[in-house]
Amino acid sequence: MGATLACLLLLTSLAFAQVPSASPVPLIASDDSALSTPAESLLAARPDSSGPQAIDSLVVLDSPNDAGGSLDLYWTLSSDDGIESGAFAGYEVLRSASPDGPFAPMVVLGPGTDRFRDRFATVGNRFYYMIRTRSLGGSASDSRIIGPVASRGQWFDTRRVSVLVGLLVVLLMLLATKRLPVDQEWMLPAVRTLSEILGRTHRGSLVFVPGTGGLGDMGTIASVTLLEEITRMPGSEGETADVVVCTSDPLAHVLVVNALPDQDVRYVSPDRPTFSLAFTGEALRSPPALGVVAGALGAEAFLLSEALRRSGAIAVGGTTDVGETPFLVASCDLTLIGEELLLAGPLLSPGGCRAAALVHDRLKVLAWVLILVGVAAAKLGVTWYLRAFSGGGD
Amino acid sequence: MIRRLSRPLVIILGSLAIAQFFVPHQASRWVEARLLDWLVLLESAALVAGILALARRHAARISRGEGPERALAAVTLGAMAFMLATGLALGTGPGSAFGAIYLSVLQPIQASMMSLLGFFMASAVFRSFRLTSAPATILLVSALTVLLARVPLGEHLVPRISMFSTWIIRGPNVAATRGLWIGIGLAACATGFRVILGIQGPTGAKRS
Numbered sequence: 001m002g003a004t005l006a007c008l009l010l011l012t013s014l015a016f017a018q019v020p021s022a023s024p025v026p027l028i029a030s031d032d033s034a035l036s037t038p039a040e041s042l043l044a045a046r047p048d049s050s051g052p053q054a055i056d057s058l059v060v061l062d063s064p065n066d067a068g069g070s071l072d073l074y075w076t077l078s079s080d081d082g083i084e085s086g087a088f089a090g091y092e093v094l095r096s097a098s099p100d101g102p103f104a105p106m107v108v109l110g111p112g113t114d115r116f117r118d119r120f121a122t123v124g125n126r127f128y129y130m131i132r133t134r135s136l137g138g139s140a141s142d143s144r145i146i147g148p149v150a151s152r153g154q155w156f157d158t159r160r161v162s163v164l165v166g167l168l169v170v171l172l173m174l175l176a177t178k179r180l181p182v183d184q185e186w187m188l189p190a191v192r193t194l195s196e197i198l199g200r201t202h203r204g205s206l207v208f209v210p211g212t213g214g215l216g217d218m219g220t221i222a223s224v225t226l227l228e229e230i231t232r233m234p235g236s237e238g239e240t241a242d243v244v245v246c247t248s249d250p251l252a253h254v255l256v257v258n259a260l261p262d263q264d265v266r267y268v269s270p271d272r273p274t275f276s277l278a279f280t281g282e283a284l285r286s287p288p289a290l291g292v293v294a295g296a297l298g299a300e301a302f303l304l305s306e307a308l309r310r311s312g313a314i315a316v317g318g319t320t321d322v323g324e325t326p327f328l329v330a331s332c333d334l335t336l337i338g339e340e341l342l343l344a345g346p347l348l349s350p351g352g353c354r355a356a357a358l359v360h361d362r363l364k365v366l367a368w369v370l371i372l373v374g375v376a377a378a379k380l381g382v383t384w385y386l387r388a389f390s391g392g393g394d
Numbered sequence: 395m396i397r398r399l400s401r402p403l404v405i406i407l408g409s410l411a412i413a414q415f416f417v418p419h420q421a422s423r424w425v426e427a428r429l430l431d432w433l434v435l436l437e438s439a440a441l442v443a444g445i446l447a448l449a450r451r452h453a454a455r456i457s458r459g460e461g462p463e464r465a466l467a468a469v470t471l472g473a474m475a476f477m478l479a480t481g482l483a484l485g486t487g488p489g490s491a492f493g494a495i496y497l498s499v500l501q502p503i504q505a506s507m508m509s510l511l512g513f514f515m516a517s518a519v520f521r522s523f524r525l526t527s528a529p530a531t532i533l534l535v536s537a538l539t540v541l542l543a544r545v546p547l548g549e550h551l552v553p554r555i556s557m558f559s560t561w562i563i564r565g566p567n568v569a570a571t572r573g574l575w576i577g578i579g580l581a582a583c584a585t586g587f588r589v590i591l592g593i594q595g596p597t598g599a600k601r602s
Contacts, residue, residue, distance in 0.1 A: 067420045106521075123420065153419035160416050167412070170583050174593065218582040221589060250440035253447070266451060267444035275505035280507075285462070297513065306514040320582070322574050330518040338574045342581035346588070363580045371576075 032139035040116055051079035052088055052133045054141035060149045062128050068123035068153035073116045075143070077359070078133045081111050089134040093118070096128045099145055113308075162388045173359045177251065184355040188341045191347045197290065197314060197334065198233055206230070206312070207288040209279065209304060210256060211295020212248040212272050214342075218342065219320040220252055223295030224259065226318075226347030230292070233262055244288070248275045276300040287311035294318030294341055302327040320346070401592055403551035449474065536562050 003054035021205045055075045063070035075095065080088050090110045094103035094117065109116060121127055128147030198206075208230065210223040231243055238327075245265045250329035253267045269275045280303065283291065291308035293301065294317065301317065301324045309331060317328030318336030328335045336344055343360055370389070377385035407429065414426050455467035481492045488542075523534045543546030543559030587593075 065418055067423055069419045141465050153421070154416055162485055164416055167583065170580070171587055174584060174587050174591065177593075189601055213397075218585055222585055225585075247444075250444040251437055253444045254440045257443075257447075266449075267447045270441065270444070271504070273507045274500075277503065277507045281466075283547070287533050299508065302511055302514055302518070303507070306518065320578050322571050322578075325574070327515075327518070329524040338578035339581035342578065342585050359584055360581055363584065364577065367580060 002063045032374055035102075042132055051139035051141035052135045053078045054133055055091070055131050055143045055300070058129065058131055058143050058145050059144050062149070065115060065157040065159055068151045069119065069121055071118045071121040071127070071129075071149060071151050073118065073129060073131070075114055075131055077112065077114055078141075080135075083254045087135055087137070092132040092134055092140070094132060095132045096130075097125065099128050099147060105132075108134070109165045114236075121149075123151055123153065159390065162390075164211065169374050170363060171358070173362060177359055187347060188340050188343060190334060190336050191344045192318060194336070194344065195348060197231075197316065198230060201290045201314075205289035206242075207244045207246065207308075209246050209248075209293045209295070210252055211293075211297050211319075212275055213252075213296025213298075213302055214249045214251075215251045215255065217296035217320070219294075219296035219318075222251065222320070222342040222345060223318070224252065224256055226292075226294060226341070226348070227256065228259060229348040233264060246275075246279055246282070248272065272298060272300045274392050276303040276307075279304055283307045283311040283313070288313045290316065292313045292316045292318070292333075294336060294344075297321060297324050297328075299324075301330055305331040404592070408586070410456055412590075445474075536566075 045088070055078050058073065060076045061074070062074045071244065073090070078088070078091075082088070088111050090108055091113060092108045093116050095104045095106050096103040106118065106120075107116065117128075119128075125146035128143050128145050129149070131143040132140050133143075153364050159260050209218070210227055211220045211341070213220050227243070227245065243260075243263050245256055245260070245263055246268050247256055247265060248268060248270060250267070250270060253265065256263070257265050268278045283306065288308070288311065291305075291311075291313045293304045293308065293315070297304075298321075299320060299321045301321075304316050305315045305328055314334075315332040316334045316336070317332035318341035319325060320326055320338055320341060322338065323335055329337075339360065374385060374389065377383075407555040410425060411429065414422050452471050455473070456464055459467060477492065477495065480495065481490075484491045486492045519537075522530075523537060524530060539555060540559045542552060542564060543556040548555050
């Protein structure tokens with residue numbers, strides 16, 4: 001059922017993606033035609049009858065998918081634009097709060113330009129626009145005045161329909177995890193190795209660093225989740241407590257203290273080099289048997305893992321930062337790369353959490369199918385499919 | 395009581411954070427700004443809690459510890475107290491004693507620490523690039539190709555090596571990175587939902 005719903009949602013996403021993203025806002029165009037309303041001091045040249053051909057169609061639309069404060073102007077090029085190269089100067093965009101003016105020039109655009117985005121159209125205000133075509137000789141012609149138009153914020157970013165559908169697919173698959181068989185044999189190799197290492201390590205000699213990033217980073221969340229599972233797993237002598245946790249981010253520290261009140265949680269420093277310095281000193285003075293450095297990490301990842309190595313400990317690294325991964329791979333005995341770190345906690349836990357981790361495999365299959373269809377679409381020139389997954393990045 | 399409240403709070407605030415991504419309206423921006431304000435407040439309170447925990451731990455070390463542990467704890471607490479007093483008494487603006495101590499003491503110490511990266515890298519590379527298996531051999535050959543291509547001598551020794559280097563960086567490297575990103579993105583999405591829904595997470599989530 002989850003898969004069926006996923007397919008339905010995807011199809012909906014694709015259907016939405018074909019709808020033009022810009023939603024036109026009804027405009028009120030002025031009845032005045034070829035009205036010349038120069039601003040008193042700002043306009044150097046006055047419109048005259050000998051000027052270049054005025055544009056005959058100007059459309060002003062509210063910019064789509066924004067918080068308001070922006071209007072899009074479109075016009076057809078003047079018939080003089082491009083005919084006599086060098087004589088046509090360009091288009092001057094003028095704006096006023098009243099149809100009677102004064103119209104203030106906003107920008108002068110070169111020949112061949114047929115659009116402009118006014119990013120200073122304050123929400124709640126109404127504006128009137130006019131395009132003045134200019135020649136190099138100084139003559140000018142005005143378009144009709146368009147307005148009043150006002151910008152407003154939108155309640156949904158239509159470019160992000162595919163992202164929303166993707167999220168709903170993940171959500172539905174997670175909610176359907178109760179129907180998934182909890183396959184005890186399914187396990188990421190790196191997580192299985194970590195489980196074996198943990199089973200052979202006395203907890204009192206385990207040091208854990210839940211990254212140096214904040215709670216805004218998913219790596220930190222995954223790391224603290226992994227830490228929780230580690231404290232529940234029995235160690236080499238059946239014990240389940242006494243993990244030394246060194247934290248850098250204040251919020252992560254409070255989170256760990258609350259989640260694991262029985263553990264030795266040490267706040268070291270919010271400053272990453274200082275944290276590395278203090279951790280290195282601690283690791284070299286009191287070498288642990290096993291050190292886990294996992295979470296959101298920067299350049300200090302290498303320093304921390306090398307400190308563990310030099311202290312003689314087994315070093316386990318994990319990060320969601322692709323840039324830091326090679327350093328951890330080079331310096332750690334075991335590295336949880338990207339998704340392995342994010343899935344390590346659920347995979348080490350029993351029951352439903354573990355089943356939830358299994359969803360990841362199905363999501364990857366779905367992603368592969370979408371990618372392969374995307375490759376085919378790109379080859380066949382099916383652009384709407386590619387646009388559907390553009391995600392509406394700014 | 396607080397733990398009982400935390401679950402609905404996580405669900406509501408988590409949903410708001412997700413919704414904010416899809417709603418460009420100014421109301422959404424307003425909510426986002428308020429959430430960020432709360433985050434700053436929470437972080438400030440957490441920082442105080444962290445500093446208190448740090449001070450308590452080092453005070454305990456001084457009372458119980460021996461030898462270097464006690465001395466190091468005393469130096470840490472002394473430095474904290476000194477910087478706090480300097481900042482409160484003389485200010486923390488540009489040109490202040492607080493800033494001068496930071497620039498002339500702490501920054502050089504930090505720079506020294508980070509400069510170790512170069513040496514650590516060299517030793518890690520030496521350890522990693524051993525012909526112990528087929529993947530290690532591929533790693534070694536790829537790394538040597540990229541390294542050689544970056545120096546003038548490389549092109550002199552092996553003509554057109556920069557072409558192979560560029561292919562490695564733009565081909566297999568980019569493919570692997572994108573593969574990682576796809577896996578991370580999907581897993582991060584599922585992790586976020588697991589935390590918000592209380593299936594699992596570091597906020598006292600329910601256990602199966």
